[in-house]
Amino acid sequence: MQKVLYVDDEKNNLVTLQIALRKWFDVLTLENPEQAIDILSREDIKVIITDQRMPQITGLELAKQIKEKLPNVIIIILTAYGDNETMLEAINQGGIFRYLLKPWDIKDMKQTLVNAFETHELRRKNIHLVNDLITQNRKLQLAYDEIALLKQNLEEENIQLRDEFIEQSLSTKIIGQSKALRGVLRQLEQVARTNTSILLLGETGTGKELFARTAHTLSQRKDNIMVTINCATIPESLIESELFGHEKGAFTGAAKLKYGKFEVAHLGTLFLDEIGELPLLMQPKLLRVLQENEFERLGGNKTIKADFRLIAATNRNLLTEVEKGNFRSDLYYRLNILPIQIPPLREHKEDIPELAEFFLANFNRKTGKTISLIPKKSLDKLMEYHWPGNIRELENIIERAHVLSPGNKLEFGDWFLQHNNSNPNTSQILTLEEMEKQHIITTLKITRWKIRGENGAAELLQINPSTLESRMKKLGIERPV
Ligand SMILES: Nc1ncnc2c1ncn2[C@@H]1O[C@H](COP(=O)(O)OP(=O)(O)OP(=O)(O)O)[C@@H](O)[C@H]1O
Ligand SMILES: [Mg+2]
Structure with missing residues (x-):
């Protein structure tokens, strides 16, 4: 049962109201208004009814004090006189819930109290909602902050990615x-x-x-x-x-x-x-x-x-x-x-020196090893080879030489010869012309570039020396200096 505090200097009034309402409300009675605030703050009382005219203090004055200390308590004032003006003003200022005239009507009194408790409940819920809103708002703000942070992260990541991308495109x-x-x-x-x-x-x-x-x-x-x-x-x-x-x-x-x-x-x-x-x-x-x-x-x-x-x-x-x-x-x-x-690389061999330099620089950068020189002898070897695996093979060969070269010169040891002789990847068939060129070069190397006469390349190849010479010219074969 809800508790109501009733303050009145007349004991009779107190008892009458208490008895009249006991079916619905637990009415606590008080003769001295000066103790009202004390009781209200000790007991969980949501509604107070107070007489207006009391010797110590008027109901309106008491209401004012309660408003200051316990703003949630609902105040109803009972008065025997029709000092409506003052009451109306107090109600308009929001301090008082209602005023009732003596003698009060029990139905009216009961309904007023029911409304008072409802109002109290509504206000309480309202406060909750406001608090909830504040909390939600704070959470939203946090979420916004987090989003802002993520956005910033993304932007930074983006810049980083762009840098990496630029680096990658360079490489x-x-x-x-x-x-x-x-x-x-x-x-x-x-x-x-x-x-x-x-x-x-x-x-x-x-x-x-x-x-x-x-x-x-x-x-x-x-x-x-x-x-x-x-x-x-x-x-x-x-x-x-x-x-x-x-x-x-x-x-x-x-x-x-x-x-x-x-x-x-x-x-x-x-x-x-x-x-x-x-x-x-x-x-x-x-x-x-x-x-x-x-x-x-x-x-x-x-x-x-x-x-x-x-x-x-x-x-x-x-x-x-x-x-x-x-x-x-x-x-x-x-x-x-x-x-x-x-x-295929064999059709643009003139790019081999630049490619070799490029890969060499890459491996230097990756490993910290500095091999700065590709000797002519090494370059000749690269130029002579037919590169069935094309630029990837060149890249791999340079990497291997980079690892195996002891000094600051890129060297191709015996392993290169073996690699060179290993069957050119069968899926990569040489053109006849390329095959012919390779074959003539190999023969010329054996004869130490002797073309004519006994043990000359023409004899070994069983063709006329001038035919060989014109073939060499056509295929772009020149004796290395
Ligand atoms: N012109 C070039 N300049 C620099 N590097 C090159 C060049 N051509 C190829 N490369 C490098 O050679 C390697 C092989 O190239 P890539 O993988 O593009 O060949 P591919 O034709 O796709 O080979 P596959 O058919 O085997 O897939 C790569 O490391 C690539 O960066
Ligand atoms: Mg590929």
């Missing part, structure tokens, strides 16, 4: 001034800015991936992502979900939604390396995406836009693969719009 600079290489680069620059697919062709290690990166960097999409997928290293069963992604539960094992590379590459570049190895079944699916610029994830029916630029690369002869039935002709023609052929 992926295309080296070589030969006509052959510069021609390819010019071609690449022209097509990079368009949105058409590019097909990079070239033997292993010629720099297809490097050119693909360069094409991306030169394109309008350079600030967006370049996604690489190597068709030769992804198992056939996985390649479709790699490219298309899948919805959750699309098949057993698809526990989560997975974004495919088409989607990840949105607004950027998709580099499909070793496209010659793309399974036959996948080829029409890729073609559809390239033609319609949209696709669905596996197990999904929502159509997703695919705005990516395709760069594909292969070391296979795709036309031969088409003839053999390993590559679909429709996809081949779609990809072959802008084919770029990267020459």
Whole structure:
């Protein structure tokens, strides 16, 4: 039962009200108003009824004191006189909940008390809500601070990434001034800015991936992502979900939604390396995406836009693969719009010295070892070799020599000869002309560059010396000085 404190200097009044209300309220009575505040603060009393005219203090004065000390207590004033003016003013100032005239009516009194308690409860809830709001606000502020911090972190990370990217692009600079290489680069620059697919062709290690990166960097999409997928290293069963992604539960094992590379590459570049190895079944699916610029994830029916630029690369002869039935002709023609052929290293040997210097500097930087000189003898060896593994092989050889050279000169010991003689990677067949050139050089080395006469190269090769000379001229074979 709710407690009410009733203050009145007349004992009779106190008792009457107490009895009249006892069914609903526990009325505590008090004759001396000066003790009211004390009692209110000790007991949990939410509502006070006070007489207006008392010898010690008026009800309004008491109300004023209560408001100051216990602002939540609801105050009702009982008065026998109609001093309405003063009461009205007090009510308007918000100090008093209601005033009731004596003699009071029990129904009216009861309803007033019910309202008073309700008001008290509402105010309490209000205070709670306000407090909650303050707490929420504080939490929000903290969250905002955290977001601001994260944003800053991201910005810093971005700057760092950009720096790394710049460093990386420096280290992926295309080296070589030969006509052959510069021609390819010019071609690449022209097509990079368009949105058409590019097909990079070239033997292993010629720099297809490097050119693909360069094409991306030169394109309008350079600030967006370049996604690489190597068709030769992804198992056939996985390649479709790699490219298309899948919805959750699309098949057993698809526990989560997975974004495919088409989607990840949105607004950027998709580099499909070793496209010659793309399974036959996948080829029409890729073609559809390239033609319609949209696709669905596996197990999904929502159509997703695919705005990516395709760069594909292969070391296979795709036309031969088409003839053999390993590559679909429709996809081949779609990809072959802008084919770029990267020459094998043996066709731009003049770039070898610059490339060798470049790789040497890279290894010096990486290891802290300083090998500053490539002696002519070493360079000659590099120039003579036919490089079936192209620039990658050159890079590997330089690295090996860098590790094995004891001093500050890059040296190629016996290991290089062995390497040199080891069967040139059978997948990399030399052209007949190149083969002929190598063979003539080898013969000339044996005869110490003697062409004519007994034990001369012409005799060994069983051809006319002048024929040999004209062949040498045509193939650009000159005696080293
Ligand atoms: N012109 C060049 N200048 C500097 N470095 C190069 C050049 N061409 C290739 N390289 C380097 O040679 C290595 C092999 O190049 P890359 O991986 O691009 O060849 P690839 O054609 O993709 O080979 P594969 O067919 O075997 O995948 C890389 O380390 C690359 O940075
Ligand atoms: Mg590659």
